[in-house]
Each structure stands twice: as structure tokens, then as C-alpha cells.
Amino acid sequence: MSRTTTNQTRIEADPDLPVIRIVREFDAPPERVFRAWTDPELFVQWIGPRSIDTTIERWDARTGGEWRYTGSRDDFSMGFWGSFHEVRPSERLVQTFSFDGAPDGVSLETMTFEPLEGGRCRITGVSVVESLEIRDRILASGMDVGVNEGYEKLDELLARDA
Amino acid sequence: MIKGLFVTDPLSRAFAALADPTRRDLVARLAADGDATVGELAAPYDVSVQAVSKHLKVLEDAGLVSRTRDAQRRPVHLEAEVFDLMTAWIERYRREAEERFGRLDEVLAAMVSTSSTTESSGSTTEGAGSTTEGAGSTTESSGSTTEIREGEAS
Numbered sequence: 412m413s414r415t416t417t418n419q420t421r422i423e424a425d426p427d428l429p430v431i432r433i434v435r436e437f438d439a440p441p442e443r444v445f446r447a448w449t450d451p452e453l454f455v456q457w458i459g460p461r462s463i464d465t466t467i468e469r470w471d472a473r474t475g476g477e478w479r480y481t482g483s484r485d486d487f488s489m490g491f492w493g494s495f496h497e498v499r500p501s502e503r504l505v506q507t508f509s510f511d512g513a514p515d516g517v518s519l520e521t522m523t524f525e526p527l528e529g530g531r532c533r534i535t536g537v538s539v540v541e542s543l544e545i546r547d548r549i550l551a552s553g554m555d556v557g558v559n560e561g562y563e564k565l566d567e568l569l570a571r572d573a
Numbered sequence: 574m575i576k577g578l579f580v581t582d583p584l585s586r587a588f589a590a591l592a593d594p595t596r597r598d599l600v601a602r603l604a605a606d607g608d609a610t611v612g613e614l615a616a617p618y619d620v621s622v623q624a625v626s627k628h629l630k631v632l633e634d635a636g637l638v639s640r641t642r643d644a645q646r647r648p649v650h651l652e653a654e655v656f657d658l659m660t661a662w663i664e665r666y667r668r669e670a671e672e673r674f675g676r677l678d679e680v681l682a683a684m685v686s687t688s689s690t691t692e693s694s695g696s697t698t699e700g701a702g703s704t705t706e707g708a709g710s711t712t713e714s715s716g717s718t719t720e721i722r723e724g725e726a727s
Contacts, residue, residue, distance in 0.1 A: 418678070420671040422663060426597060435674050439681040447680050457676035547588030550666050 422550075429546040433536040441501040441524035441532040448504060448522070455480070474498050478506070493517070508538075516545065587655055590635035595620075596628050600637060600651065608641075608648035 423432040437444050447453045449472040455465040459482045469479040472495055479492035493507035501524055508518040519539045526532050540546050591597055599614055615625040629649060632638045639650050 418674070420667055420674055422667045422670065424663065427594065433670055435670075437674075437678065437681060439684075443681055443684055444677070447677055447684065453680055453684070457673060457680045460672070461676075543592035544589050547592055550663055551588050 424546065424550060427543075429540045429543050431536075431538045431540075431546060431550065433538075434533065436527065436531060436533045438531055440530045441526050444532055444534060445501045445504070445524055449498065471495065472498055516541065586635040587637055590631050590637055593628070593631075595625075596632055599625070599628060599632065603638065603649060603651040604653075608650050610646055610648050614649060 418436045418438070421432075421434040423434075424430070425432070447457065451467045451470040451472075454470075455467060458480075459465040463482045463484045465480055465482050467478075467480045468490075469477055469492075471477055474495060474497050476495040476498070477493070478495060479490065481488050481490045483489075490511045492509055495504075495506055496519075497503060497505040503524070504522040506520045506522075508520050509516060517540075520536060522534055522536045524532055524534055540549065591600065595618070602614065603609060611622055611626055611629060614629070615622040618625060629638060629640075633640065636655050637652055639652055640647050641650060
């Protein structure tokens with residue numbers, strides 16, 4: 412009996428390379444997870460925090476295609492963009508990622524989808540940035556978002572559901 | 574996600590200080606062997622004591638190590654609490670990712686019940702105004718969609 416709450420996200424920061432590795436399992440086959448990642452209508456439902464409206468501006472999920480979306484809340488908005496470097500259905504998705512806050516920065520994101528028994532799958536994401544310094548700042552940025560998003564409220568909510 | 578990229582707060586300084594392999598090595602040795610003098614720390618390296626001193630200064634400014642004020646030895650001491658804080662910070666990042674994937678779990682679960690109608694939808698959009706409105710209702714119904722998903726998997 413698998414519950415989604417048992418699927419823990421694992422983060423690894425390589426000590427010597429400007430890389431963040433992220434591993435997560437899902438109670439769904441690779442085909443479905445891949446579709447949630449590449450279908451814009453499904454993508455906007457999970458990519459941003461609930462308090463943020465995500466608006467897709469460009470979305471061409473094919474090898475060589477491009478994407479752009481804006482996340483906005485109240486009077487604040489931020490654009491994110493990049494290319495679909497490779498779209499290999501249900502197996503591999505390679506994208507570049509940039510955002511308005513650091514327009515010269517670019518991250519190369521490779522996502523692999525691996526089938527597991529019982530109609531499940533494991534995704535492994537590898538993000539490569541320009542330097543260890545930038546990587547570590549990205550890791551450290553979690554705190555900023557956490558405060559803004561009011562994790563305390565979320566904690567309360569989760570505690571009530573438990 | 575990375576809106577706070579350029580904040581220069583203490584913890585960012587700590588991460589930045591550890592971006593250098595020599596400084597990471599110094600920290601690893603202090604963690605393994607306990608307090609040590611600059612001379613002791615510099616001994617295994619093919620660099621001057623001054624260069625190691627400079628590295629230690631960066632670590633000290635970042636709050637990762639401290640120097641005791643008494644005696645001439647002034648051994649370097651590792652501030653273990655800062656590392657706990659750094660672990661906590663990465664945990665924040667992980668939790669943020671976990672939140673995102675939790676939302677994806679719900680979308681995936683909801684896809685099972687609606688797959689027959691959305692299967693043919695294309696993945697190319699030009700200027701479409703898709704928003705996250707209505708995501709809340711997905712959350713509330715996650716209990717029942719979990720059952721549907723598990724039924725389908727068997």
C-alpha cells in the first residue's frame with residue numbers, strides 16, 4: 412500500500428561540482444509523470460506555490476522548442492524562460508532555465524524518468540549552474556521562499572490533516 | 574524559487590566560503606581532529622602559512638570557525654552550530670521541492686480519473702492564459718483520488 416507521503420525528495424549537492432541532484436519517486440508510471448511535466452495545462456497546476464499564479468506565455472515542448480512563463484502574486488511577478496533542448500517522451504527531458512532575477516544566469520536541467528515496479532517511477536533531476544558559489548546561493552534561497560510562503564501556515568494545515 | 578539569489582546574508586557567506594576546496598579540507602580536518610593552530614593546519618599543504626591564514630580568515634568571517642583569544646597558540650575552533658544551520662537551510666530547499674512534488678502527486682492522481690478526456694490534448698501553447706486557479710480543489714479531493722489511483726495500479 413503506497414501513500415504519496417512516503418515518497419521523499421532527496422537533494423544532493425556535489426562538493427566539487429556546481430550541481431544539484433534531486434531524486435523523487437511517484438506513484439504513477441513515467442508516461443503520466445512526463446505528461447504532467449510537458450503538458451502546459453498540467454504543468455501550471457503544480458510548478459508554483461499555490462499563492463502564485465503561473466501564466467504560460469510560450470510552450471513548445473519539442474526538441475529545440477522554447478518555453479516561458481510568469482509567476483505572479485499581488486504586485487510582484489517574475490519571468491522564467493528557456494529551451495527544450497531534448498524531449499524524449501517518458502524517458503528524458505533536457506531544458507535550460509533562466510529567470511528575470513539573473514538574466515545572464517542559465518542552468519542546464521536534465522530530468523530522467525525511470526520506470527519502477529507497480530506502475531511507479533523515479534525521476535532524477537540534475538541541474539548544472541556556472542559556479543559552486545551560485546549553486547550554494549540557490550540552495551540557500553530556500554529560506555527566503557520559506558519565509559515568504561508562510562511555511563508556518565502550511566505546517567498548521569498539515570498537522571490538522573494528520 | 575531563486576528570487577533570493579543575491580542576498581548576502583550570513584548563511585550565504587557560509588556557503589560561499591565552502592565553495593573553495595582548500596577551505597572545505599580545512600573544515601574537514603578541524604571536524605576530524607579538533608582544534609588546531611594555523612601552523613598545524615598549514616603543515617600538509619604546499620602553500621604558505623599566510624595563504625592558509627587567508628583561507629581561515631574567510632572561514633572566520635563566515636562564522637564557520639573561531640579563534641580563541643587567550644594564549645599565543647590561538648587554536649582554530651570549528652563552529653559546529655553553523656553547520657547545523659546550513660543543514661537546516663538545505664532542508665528548507667528540500668521541503669520547497671517536496672511541496673512542489675506534492676502538488677505534482679495530486680495532479681498525477683487527478684489525471685487518472687480524467688485521462689480519457691485529456692489524453693489527446695496537445696502540448697504546444699501560444700500565449701495561452703493557463704493559471705493555477707482551481708488547484709485548491711485538487712488538494713481537497715486528494716483523498717478520493719488516491720483510492721482511484723491505487724485501484725488502477727492493481
